[in-house]
Amino acid sequence: MTTPASLAHADTNDLEAFFMPFTSQRQFKKAPRLLTGAEGVHYITRDGRKILDGSAGLWCVNAGHGRKEIAEAIKAQADHMDYAPSFQMGHPGAFELASRIGNLAPEGLDTVFFANSGSEAVDTALKIALAYHRARGEAQRTRFVGRERGYHGIGFGGMSVGGIKANRKMFGLMLPGVDHLPHTSDLNRNAFSRGLPDHGAELADALERICELHDPSTIAGVIVEPVAGSTGVLPPPKGYLKRLRDICDTHGILLIFDEVITGFGRVGAAFASEAFGVTPDMMTIAKGLTNGAAPSSAVVMGRAIYDSFMTGPEWAIELAHGYTYSAHPLAVAAGLATLDIYRDEQLFQRSADLAPKFENLLHSMADAPNVIDVRNIGLMGAVELSSRPGEPGKRGFDVFLECFAQGLYLRATGDVLAMSPPLIVKESEMEEMISILKKAITKVG
Ligand SMILES: Cc1ncc(COP(=O)(O)O)c(C=O)c1O
Numbered sequence: 001m002t003t004p005a006s007l008a009h010a011d012t013n014d015l016e017a018f019f020m021p022f023t024s025q026r027q028f029k030k031a032p033r034l035l036t037g038a039e040g041v042h043y044i045t046r047d048g049r050k051i052l053d054g055s056a057g058l059w060c061v062n063a064g065h066g067r068k069e070i071a072e073a074i075k076a077q078a079d080h081m082d083y084a085p086s087f088q089m090g091h092p093g094a095f096e097l098a099s100r101i102g103n104l105a106p107e108g109l110d111t112v113f114f115a116n117s118g119s120e121a122v123d124t125a126l127k128i129a130l131a132y133h134r135a136r137g138e139a140q141r142t143r144f145v146g147r148e149r150g151y152h153g154i155g156f157g158g159m160s161v162g163g164i165k166a167n168r169k170m171f172g173l174m175l176p177g178v179d180h181l182p183h184t185s186d187l188n189r190n191a192f193s194r195g196l197p198d199h200g201a202e203l204a205d206a207l208e209r210i211c212e213l214h215d216p217s218t219i220a221g222v223i224v225e226p227v228a229g230s231t232g233v234l235p236p237p238k239g240y241l242k243r244l245r246d247i248c249d250t251h252g253i254l255l256i257f258d259e260v261i262t263g264f265g266r267v268g269a270a271f272a273s274e275a276f277g278v279t280p281d282m283m284t285i286a287k288g289l290t291n292g293a294a295p296s297s298a299v300v301m302g303r304a305i306y307d308s309f310m311t312g313p314e315w316a317i318e319l320a321h322g323y324t325y326s327a328h329p330l331a332v333a334a335g336l337a338t339l340d341i342y343r344d345e346q347l348f349q350r351s352a353d354l355a356p357k358f359e360n361l362l363h364s365m366a367d368a369p370n371v372i373d374v375r376n377i378g379l380m381g382a383v384e385l386s387s388r389p390g391e392p393g394k395r396g397f398d399v400f401l402e403c404f405a406q407g408l409y410l411r412a413t414g415d416v417l418a419m420s421p422p423l424i425v426k427e428s429e430m431e432e433m434i435s436i437l438k439k440a441i442t443k444v445g
Contacts (some may be wrong), residue, residue, distance in 0.1 A: 038065035054410035060292035064424040070337040077333035094327035114327040118260035119153025121284035121297035126157040129221040141220040149183035151230035200237030216251035226272035229261035232416030233382035241278040254281040264288030267378030268352030291338040296331035347423040361434040385415040402440035
């Protein structure tokens with residue numbers, strides 16, 4: 001693998017200018033972890049070490065790194081037409097990508113609005129929900145319901161419906177009119193579950209209580225991740241999502257699945273909604289859409305939502321929303337090439353086929369020191385460690401550092417170590433990942 005000269009020789013003496021996202025700046029800048037190359041399921045560090053990518057970047061490089069087809073598609077598009085606006089103009093690839101996403105999505109979800117990040121997709125979905133109800137004469141539906149331990153990005157909308165204290169506490173009042181369902185983590189009843197936990201469907205009934213409190217006709221939408229990813233891989237209890245669906249149907253509330261992580265094969269089907277047999281009214285997607293090779297995201301919705309806006313004069317703009325880079329040609333080229341790879345290599349099926357092996361490997365960690373839970377679904381999994389007294393998150397961070405030292409990159413979220421390898425991972429590579437993680441957990445203690 002060749003490393004571009006600009007990266008190999010980047011001056012890294014001064015790391016101060018970059019205020020890094022979600023990073024322990026001071027710790028990082030004392031001992032930087034710099035990546036300069038990537039191929040297959042490996043990163044290469046600046047000092048030439050090969051690191052297994054246990055997290056597909058940030059849950060996005062589902063087809064593995066260094067996919068020539070995607071790089072070539074981006075280059076061909078850049079050579080041909082670098083940029084085209086999507087406001088009152090269009091380019092053919094955008095329509096093709098939208099159709100292909102619609103074909104992959106569960107039946108009935110066939111209309112696509114493009115944004116650039118998961119956060120933007122979430123805020124777009126919330127805005128569409130509000131505008132949809134208003135267009136139908138239900139402008140009083142302005143409330144949203146999210147869930148504790150939900151992550152929906154860092155825009156004001158996503159942060160508000162999200163349920164992570166650290167992501168909220170510094171940032172003021174947020175969107176008004178947002179309630180949260182209880183999270184579904186229940187180690188007393190469900191620790192070491194394989195796949196969907198048996199207990200907790202009744203937690204969805206909290207939505208009925210919220211409806212009771214506010215009057216359901218004031219609620220625009222409910223948004224949840226089908227599997228909470230960023231707070232440590234929480235697969236939904238059996239029957240839980242169906243109950244949410246039923247309650248939303250009863251009260252005319254839109255159900256939004258945030259499939260930014262779970263989309264594109266992560267749980268062994270194109271989308272979690274397909275894997276779990278529950279179809280939302282809208283879903284947000286990002287990450288695997290372009291294999292992480294260019295920023296792109298989207299909201300996928302049913303035709304009825306789109307149609308609700310198609311009133312008024314034809315020359316008028318129906319939805320005053322969009323981004324300069326919505327359906328950016330380079331991202332669209334990356335998306336089309338990525339969907340080709342998923343199809344040609346049957347990667348969603350591969351994810352389903354590898355899942356039992358991944359499950360067994362993860363659960364072999366159950367007797368490692370301080371492990372209090374192991375969870376998995378598809379090719380997502382997590383090992384939860386007990387917290388050191390007074391230092392929540394420190395043990396997880398130490399394991400993350402030790403893994404990196406031993407050749408594995410994964411995500412630590414608090415004291416949970418989360419893994420989501422690229423779907424092209426080989427069984428032997430999964431074994432290697434788990435073996436490093438086990439050694440690291442044991443060493444850190
Ligand atoms: C479920 C979910 N929604 C939204 C986001 C935000 O995506 P982005 O970081 O692209 O804004 C993420 C990111 O991890 C996510 O996991």
